[in-house]
Amino acid sequence: MSENRFPKITEKGLEDLRKRIGVKITDTIEPWNYEATRDAIRHYAHGIGDDNPLWNDPAYAEKTKYGSLVALPSFLFTNSRIISGYCGGLSGVHAMWAGADWTWHKPVLRNDTITTEAYLKDLVEHQTKFAGRSIQQIYHVDFFNQHGDKVAEADSWVFRTDRDEARERGTKYTEARGRVEPYTEEQLAEFSKIYAAEKIRGATPRFWEDVEEGEALPRMMKGPMTVTGFICYAQGWGGLYIRANKLAWKMQQAHPGLGIKNRFNVPDCPERVHWDEDFALEVGAPGAYDYGPERCSWLTHQLTNWMGDDGFLRQSKCQIRRHNPEGDAIFIDGTVTRKYVEDGKYLVEISQKAMTSRDELSAAGTAIVELPSRG
Template sequence: MTQIVESEERFPLITSEALDELRSRIGEPFERPAPHVTEATADSIRHWALGIGDENPLWLDPQYARSSRWGEIIAPGTFLYAFDRVVSGYVSGMPGIHAMFAGTDWKWHRPIRLGDRIEAQPVLKDLLELKSNFSGRSVKQTYHVSFVNQDGDLVSEADSWCIRTQRDVARERATRESVKPRVWSADEIAEIDSHYENYERRGGTPRYWEDVREGEALPMMLKGPSTVTSFVCFTQGWGSLYVKAHGPAFEMFRKHPALGIPNDLGVPEPPERVHWDNELARAVGVPAAYDYGPERISWLGHLMTDWIGDDGFLNRLNVQVRRHNIIGDLTACNGAVARKWVEDGNHYVEVRLLAENQRGEHTAIGNAVATLPSKG
């Protein structure tokens, strides 16, 4: 019986030995893939912004940006996902154990300006063993990443974490097997289109701290319905984790054999193809191809920067990714002001954030802190 079970398992299991080996790496430097972006150019900023559906001219239009308080194009803070694979979900250790991106706690100290050359400095911060109804034994793997510009200034720092899950166990215990991708009617698509057409950002009109009320709701922002095309659009700006082709792909698989999962044609492809391959997604316990976690966090960042306006500054964005956003899902991004206060002459607001799909499931939750201009 044991031999039969072992032969049926496609993927490795989490072992105490593997966990102990990975714990020995905490605080140590490690080899990681090259970043997708190293400099904030007009092109790289545009690709990122449009990849998350953010058309704010502050990121895209030099003439408009020159008239703002910043005096030039700046980038949305979540653009830093493109500067480092680790903050985006790349994990080392325990080969063959699936990694599901689960959240980031961003803190920004200064804006990302056109021409900034930014280096990421990641380190493994913590490992926490969990018991999961989804996949049995699982591990929360957290990295701390600092982002430093060409002048040595700390631009941002982030704690980012993944949940490492046992793929075969997840498939057997998947709790969402009955969920099917949503099919939308023409009338429903027209209604979604109307929302996009009539949506308005705050833009250059200041949102003064004095005018904000605790409990105030932010205007809803829609994202989706999600498609493989929208995932590809995001990947063009972000760069992905393991998407490589031809010789570079085979070199990656030689160095990291567990990354090469044969497809139906016997050709190795990375586990990242769960984002466009329904079969592999189901093999790890998800009913269909699903989005990238950093994408959804960036949507909530987009909600915040549109609400605070071009004169505000997003200081913090702490979001947990709670559920998969599968193809066909429509996400409503919402927020409500939790509190406001003044500290060291700065006027802050804290906002509770929620991403919810058409089934009423909360797919991401979090909070944000922003600085607003004051009438005083």
């Protein structure tokens, strides 16, 4: 093995981290958004390519049952650094956001102020082909509006991996490197057809009685991936470590493990794996790649397009399976797996898969949508 460049996972670090389980977190960095303003909602929606007028057009939204712009469900990623992947302990050890299990209780409306409570829920050790020993770090976050109502709650997790080990192994992505080749004009034309066919259900109710088990949701496409697209998401989501000048210096003083030297010997943020291909390769990734919460948001985008304004997304669980490097195209398919009534709510369970243009599983998800009933 070549010389180690990065800090390692240690037993001492894990012992200190275990002491934090169940303890309320009080010292995290501030969220990207405190309030669900018109611009904040729109910027996040645009960051995932979602033009639903319920969160983009105030005049349209005021005519709905909400009487106001609504924040898309995944907007709450902007209200907590913890849910988005900011994790304590194991300084300098790489963290890859790998999934979330959301439950929503109430809609978030324009100008709602969101506060959160969070704690470390569990640590789970894994042996992986990608990086050998890996630690799954699971957090729980509760979200409240200005009235004290819990609007949502979620578990999310990151995998802490040894950067040097991942770079040396490279097993997960050896075949993927170099396989994203230029698309033909015919392929690009097919992608255009999928985008052109994308429909937003909107004001037309999708009634529970009209849905059948086994029914397929319209395919949704994302990509092909570009660094421009990754930056577009970061603009709406805020990023975890994107800071400039004095604020970058202050963060690195508080968290020395965050400052990883670039080619000029200048400390820079680990988040640059999303736009710096050379650094992404150093940590074992196939190249500059998308954000995990971004991909989770794509899955919920398919659901909100399908359910319409009168539907409500109750639950969504997303598991990230691999990186989506620059150039990848992603196709999201969903299937209704169950219909049922519970506590007077008319519910539909949906299974989702996101596949790459190379027919590789990118992400998998399950969701529960509440729909209006004709009864």
